[in-house]
Amino acid sequence: MDTQLFLSGVIFGLSIGSIFFLMAIGLSLCFGLMRVISLDQLLYYSIGAYITYSLSLALGSVWLGVLGGMIMGGLASFAVERFIFRRIYERDVTFSMITTFGILIGGVGIIKSIWGLVPRPVPVPISTQIDIAGTAVPAYRLIVIVVAIAVYGAIWLFLNRTIVGKAIRAGIEDVEHVEGLGINVYRLFTITFIIAGVLSGLAGGLHAPLIMVDPVMGLEVLAFVFMVVIIGGLGSIKGTLVSAFLVGQVVSLGSLVYAPLAQMAPFAIMLLILLLKPTGLYGSPLLKR
Amino acid sequence: MIGALKWWAGPLLAFALLAALRLLLPLAFVIEVLIFSIYTIGCSFLLGRVGFISFGQPAYLAVGAYGTGFYLFYFGTNPYLGLLIGLVSGFVFALAVGPLFVRLRSDYFALVNLALAVIIFYLMQKVLADVTKGDNGLWFLTNIGSTPGLDIARPEGFFVFSLLVGLAVWAFYKYVNDSVFGACCLASKLNEDKLKFLGYGNFGIRLMAFVLANTTSALAGSMYAIYLGFVSPEITSPARAADPVVVTILGGTGSLYGPIIGTLAYTGMKDAISKLVGNWELAIGFLLVFIMLAGEKGIWGTLEPRLQRALSRVKARVAR
Numbered sequence: 001m002d003t004q005l006f007l008s009g010v011i012f013g014l015s016i017g018s019i020f021f022l023m024a025i026g027l028s029l030c031f032g033l034m035r036v037i038s039l040d041q042l043l044y045y046s047i048g049a050y051i052t053y054s055l056s057l058a059l060g061s062v063w064l065g066v067l068g069g070m071i072m073g074g075l076a077s078f079a080v081e082r083f084i085f086r087r088i089y090e091r092d093v094t095f096s097m098i099t100t101f102g103i104l105i106g107g108v109g110i111i112k113s114i115w116g117l118v119p120r121p122v123p124v125p126i127s128t129q130i131d132i133a134g135t136a137v138p139a140y141r142l143i144v145i146v147v148a149i150a151v152y153g154a155i156w157l158f159l160n161r162t163i164v165g166k167a168i169r170a171g172i173e174d175v176e177h178v179e180g181l182g183i184n185v186y187r188l189f190t191i192t193f194i195i196a197g198v199l200s201g202l203a204g205g206l207h208a209p210l211i212m213v214d215p216v217m218g219l220e221v222l223a224f225v226f227m228v229v230i231i232g233g234l235g236s237i238k239g240t241l242v243s244a245f246l247v248g249q250v251v252s253l254g255s256l257v258y259a260p261l262a263q264m265a266p267f268a269i270m271l272l273i274l275l276l277k278p279t280g281l282y283g284s285p286l287l288k289r
Numbered sequence: 290m291i292g293a294l295k296w297w298a299g300p301l302l303a304f305a306l307l308a309a310l311r312l313l314l315p316l317a318f319v320i321e322v323l324i325f326s327i328y329t330i331g332c333s334f335l336l337g338r339v340g341f342i343s344f345g346q347p348a349y350l351a352v353g354a355y356g357t358g359f360y361l362f363y364f365g366t367n368p369y370l371g372l373l374i375g376l377v378s379g380f381v382f383a384l385a386v387g388p389l390f391v392r393l394r395s396d397y398f399a400l401v402n403l404a405l406a407v408i409i410f411y412l413m414q415k416v417l418a419d420v421t422k423g424d425n426g427l428w429f430l431t432n433i434g435s436t437p438g439l440d441i442a443r444p445e446g447f448f449v450f451s452l453l454v455g456l457a458v459w460a461f462y463k464y465v466n467d468s469v470f471g472a473c474c475l476a477s478k479l480n481e482d483k484l485k486f487l488g489y490g491n492f493g494i495r496l497m498a499f500v501l502a503n504t505t506s507a508l509a510g511s512m513y514a515i516y517l518g519f520v521s522p523e524i525t526s527p528a529r530a531a532d533p534v535v536v537t538i539l540g541g542t543g544s545l546y547g548p549i550i551g552t553l554a555y556t557g558m559k560d561a562i563s564k565l566v567g568n569w570e571l572a573i574g575f576l577l578v579f580i581m582l583a584g585e586k587g588i589w590g591t592l593e594p595r596l597q598r599a600l601s602r603v604k605a606r607v608a609r
Contacts, residue, residue: 101534223403264412
C-alpha cells in the first residue's frame with residue numbers, strides 16, 4: 001500500500017470517526033446520567049443534515065446551515081425530552097430503547113413527508129486541498145476533525161470546570177445523592193439532553209457535505225454509532241473519543257485492504273471486545289439503578 | 290378429556306379464526322401473517338419471559354432461510370427436508386453463539402445481536418457472494434418438487450401447512466409457558482439472585498430460552514424461503530431489525546396471542562397506510578410511542594383482561 005493512499009485513508013477515517021464521536025457523545029452522556037438509550041439522537045442527526053441542506057440552498061452558506069441544524073437539533077431534543085422522556089425516566093433501559101426507536105421511525109416519516117425520498121446533495125463549503133507530505137487532503141475533512149477535537153475539549157471543560165458540569169458528573173456517579181444535595185436533577189437531565197441534541201445536529205450538518213442527505217441516513221449510521229458507544233463503554237467520554245477514532249480507522253483502512261470488510265470488521269471487533277470485556281474499553285461496571 | 294379440550298381451545302380458536310380470515314383477505318396476506326407471527330413469538334418469548342430484548346432476530350431468520358435455500362438451490366428438491374435443514378441449522382447456530390451472548394446484560398445483548406445481524410447481512414451480500422449470488426439472491430422456486438400428501442409447493446397447500454405449523458408452535462409455547470422451565474425463565478427475568486437461591490442456574494435457563502426462541506425464528510426463515518422460492522440478503526437487512534420487536538410490543542409483550550394480534554395489526558397497517566400515503570413509518574413510529582406511554586401492554590395485553598371479564602360474566606349468567 002503506498003503512502004499517499006494510506007495517508008488519505010487515515011484522514012478519511014479520522015473525519016468519519018469525528019462524526020461518529022459527535023453523535024456518540026450525546027448517547028453516552030444520556031446513558032451515563034439518565035440511564036436511557038436515546039436512539040432518537042439519530043433523528044436529530046438527520047434533522048441537522050436536512051436543515052443544513054435547506055438553509056445552504058436558501059442562504060448560500062453551508063456554515064449558517066450547520067448552525068441552523070444545531071439549533072433545530074437542540075429544539076427538537078428539548079421538545080422530546082419535555083413531552084416524552086419526562087414520563088419514562090423511571091422505567092427500564094429497554095423501555096427507553098423501544099420508545100426512542102418509535103420516535104426515530106416516526107421522525108423519519110416526518111422527514112420523508114417534508115423533504116421527500118430523493119437524496120439531496122449539499123455543496124462542500126471549502127474545496128481547497130491542503131498538501132501534507134505529498135498527499136492532497138481536502139481541507140474540509142481536516143476542519144471536521146478539528147471541530148470534533150474542539151468539542152471534546154469544550155465538553156471536558158464544561159464537565160470539569162463549571163458547576164453544572166460537575167453536577168452532571170456527580171449525577172453519573174449517583175443521581176440520588178445529587179438530588180439530596182438540593183440540585184434539581186430534572187433540569188440537569190434537560191440540559192444534558194439539549195447538549196446531546198445540539199451535538200447530533202452538528203454531526204448531521206458537518207456530515208451532510210460529505211454524503212448525500214437522505215431520509216434513512218440516521219438508520220444507516222445507527223449501527224456504527226452504537227458500536228462506538230459500546231466499544232468505548234457506555235457513559236465514558238474519553239472512551240467514546242478513542243473508540244470513535246478506532247472505528248473510523250477500521251472502516252477506512254479496512255476498505256483499502258478488502259472492500260467488503262469495511263462494513264463488517266468493526267462489528268467483529270465489537271463482538272471481540274465485548275466478549276473479552278463486557279463493559280467496553282473504558283466503561284465502569286455500571287450499577288443498575 | 291375435557292381438560293385437554295380446554296387446554297387446546299385457545300390455540301385452536303386462534304388458528305380457526307386465522308383460517309377464517311382466508312375467506313375475507315387475499316391468501317398472500319394471511320400466509321404472511323402466519324409466518325410473521327411464528328417469527329415474532331420467539332422474540333416475544335425472549336422479551337416477555339426472559340427479559341432479553343433482541344434487535345438481531347433477522348440474523349436467525351436469515352440462518353434458517355439460507356439453510357433451506359442452500360439445500361434447495363444446490364442439492365435437493367424436497368421442501369420438507371429443506372425445512373428440516375433450515376430448522377437444524379438455526380438450532381446449531383443459536384447453540385453456537387448462545388453461550389457467548391446470554392452472559393451479557395440486557396442492553397448490551399440487544400446491541401450485540403444487532404451487530405450479528407449486520408455481520409450476517411454483509412457476509413451474505415459480499416463475502417460469500419460466490420455461493421449466495423450476492424444481492425440477486427438464490428432463486429429456486431422451480432427446484433421445489435411437489436410432495437405427496439400435503440403439497441407445500443403450491444400456495445394453498447402451503448397455507449394449510451403453515452396453519453398446522455403455527456398451531457404446533459403455539460401449543461408448544463403454551464406448554465413451555467406452563468412448565469417449570471417457563472416459570473424459571475420468568476424468575477430469571479424478575480430476580481436472578483433468588484432463582485439462584487432456589488437452586489437453578491441462570492445461565493442454563495437463559496441459554497435454553499435463547500436457543501428455543503431463535504430456532505423458532507429460523508423456522509420462520511425456512512418457511513419464508515419455501516413460500517417465496519428465493520432468499521436474498523434483504524431478509525437480514527439492518528433496517529428491518531426492529532420489526533419483530535415492534536410487533537411484539539404492539540401485540541403485548543410475553544402474552545401468548547400477542548404476536549398474532551400484533552402481526553395482524555402491523556401487516557394490515559403497513560398495507561393500508563402504504564396504499565394511502567406511502568409513509569407508514571410515521572404511523573408505526575407514533576403508535577409505538579403512544580403504546581409505550583399508555584402502559585406498554587399492547588393491543589392483546591389491553592384486550593385480554595376485558596375479554597376474560599366478559600367471558601366470566603357470560604358464564605355466571607349461564608350458570609344462573
